Amino acid sequence: MKSHSIRFWLQKVLLLLLVLLFSVSQQSFIIADAAPPVNPQASAKARQLLTYLSNVPEGTLISGQHDYLEAPDEQNNKLQQISGQYAGLHGYEFGGLANQSHAALQEQRQRVVDSAIQWSQSGGIVAITFHQALPGKPKTWKNVQTKLSQAEFNHYITPGTPQYRQLIADIDEIALSLKTLRDADVPVLWRPYHEMNGSWFWWGNKQNYAKLWNVMYDRFVNVHHLDNLLWVWSPNAPNAYSTPYNGTFPGINRVDILAADIYNNDYKASYYTGLLKLAQGKPIGIGESNILPSANVLKNQPTWAYAMTWGKELSTTNSQSAIRTFMNQNNIITRDLLNEALR
Template sequence: MVIPILGEAGVRKKVVSLLFLLSLVAPNFLFQPPVTASTSTVPVNSQATIEAKVVLQKLNAVSGVSTISGQHDYLESPDEWTNQVKGWTGKFPGLHGYEFGAILAQNDGQLAQQRQKVVNSAIAWNQAGGLVTISYHQSIPGTCLCWSNVEKKMSQAEFDKYVTPGTPQYAKLIADLDKTAVYLGKLKDAGVPVLWRPYHEMNGDWFWWGKKNNFAALWNIMYDRYVHVHKLDNLLWVWSPNAPNAHADPYTATYPGASKVDVLAVDIYDNDYNEDYYKNIVQLAGGKPVAIGENGELPSAAVLKDQPRWAYFMTWGKMLSENNKKEEIKSFYSHSKILSRESFLPVKQPQIQPISPPDKKNGLRAEYYDNKDLTDLKETKVDAKIDFNWSTSAPVSSVQADTFSVRWTGKLLPAYTEKYQISTLSDDGIRVWVNDKLVIDSWYNQSWVERTGSIALTAGVPVDLKVEYYDNQNGAAAKLMWKSPSQTKEIIPASVLLLP
């Protein structure tokens, strides 16, 4: 159960690095013969990003072997307690818990600023190798962003209005969800997978969404909005009930169902690590990862031994120091079964030097046209790379200096398995396809404008590349660049370009 904190301020991880972790915690995981993926290792969103898929695989791999440490921070101070863990133990937790819900009467500008700080921190945390989870203490839609509008009982009849399309309350709910989606979208664009944990402790009656006979309707509205409308494919969906003690219903009363939940995480306070709570959540999960969504007291070594399937835990904010002694915290983080961020920091990914097949030559096939619409072909040649500033000169003697166009085709051979940012600098129009995906579409007059797009690539696997360009008048330039977490930004060199 969360407690309000009034008066307090509250490159992307490489896929290969994550797989490296899997080899450490579960060495057989990476060397089994291919098998059909089970529902426990496949995200419920069929369009989930590569990064999200790997995080879910990671949680499955550590389950029963180790437990990933986690620490929550408040919206107003998104790094405070995580840094405190580092200061006391010499280690960062493996999982950083963030917050997107505001409870201190923030106005729209303050909320936007604080959420952006969370986004910035989460991107940096992900690039450093850690896992990201975000909670959402949503105020009653359309009301003050105040704790009193989060921790507030609501009648079933009033709740029904918020989950009924066409009502004013429903419209306010959608508006709130859409505002929050903007910042989750920024994390998606940055390649950050998020263990998304909304509407937690729904089996208790202290939040406005709690103990409702149709809680699943609220969950489904958010799920459908974020997956099908906002395309937030970087989210893994964490359903996080309270431990079913005297104050909370059994898990099954509010479970949305296996088709819309990736991880089941129980909130446990007062050292109440009851064996039945553990067994029942494992049974309900049916093979999906289970975790401790929130805790005050750190689980003991005996708990970790008797309840080995907890994939991670997350200590809630300042309860780290209020509920645990400093020496206990240091001892806990030194436990052999506890994974800190340092446990799976990536060793610098070895670059796979692109080696052109013996029957392939480097460069791109370049077709030069004496008009802007790629129809009057005059010359075909090989260009080593796309790095041109023709200014007011003709690119080749067979076309005029203005109103010409070029089409480059070939293969692109990446050195790393990760998401690449493709960028262009052009005067005038340009568009780029990588692996048959249109990643940049800027087909209009412009002067030295940079455009970007992104795509996941696999080390050593060549993909089709096509670039089309046109010049109108008064200067001509075309440059093609790339960067990734392991690749500094550069003009894409001839060594990784192959003729078709």
């Protein structure tokens, strides 16, 4: 039998198993496998997605591809053109990084929202990253990476200060776009304030980082009722440039999914086992990467639920041959395989 025929039938078998899993998702043995969402009011589709991510078979990985705010489908379409497959997970950006006018930024975010709704309706998973410029400052990359002392950071998480009011205003603005997705019943892997154990963002390596996380969580959950969100805590791999995971962990009761950002093929076993231990049974993923994980990585680190390649890194660090090989492996879940399972 030809290799493509073997792959076809293996994919069909996997798809049948996934469809069966969700057709009986009310049975207690399935629900027991997944921790409930940290938001008690989480939508039915958010709960279903979390259950799915908690039951991705070991050694099987959901493929993911990130796109930029200004062009929310460019890299994902490029992935499909190269490999013949769409990623299972599509990552988007909400942060303004180019000093856009307010009107231009709203228009760009609306295009992201429109793409995400269409993507979800096509059977894919939506993830959104938020590179937030320092509140009150122009929305530029420089102001995402601005240096902030611990004392200065404290002003932004202290109710009643001008900085806190600016933070809340930014959070409320981004909530408007997320409400559109909520109203369209689109579950979202929400990934704010990532790589917080590094020093390159204004929220990085702060002693009380969890307070910032909790300000956004409380505002989104209890004020804006964004019950379509699953909360993704995404530290950098604890390499020479980053601190250990646990120093900036908001707590297991504030996180649905844990995802490490891993670059330059640095898939050390300790990054995986450390995150797995911290997750206490919750799903773990690769929040950002450039080089696609090898078959050997997937064999030795079998519990990763998904991996998201970052933007243009798809083709600048991976050959077209490597992309095609990765996306057409039997253990890589593409959008086609997700389509029926998440309906």
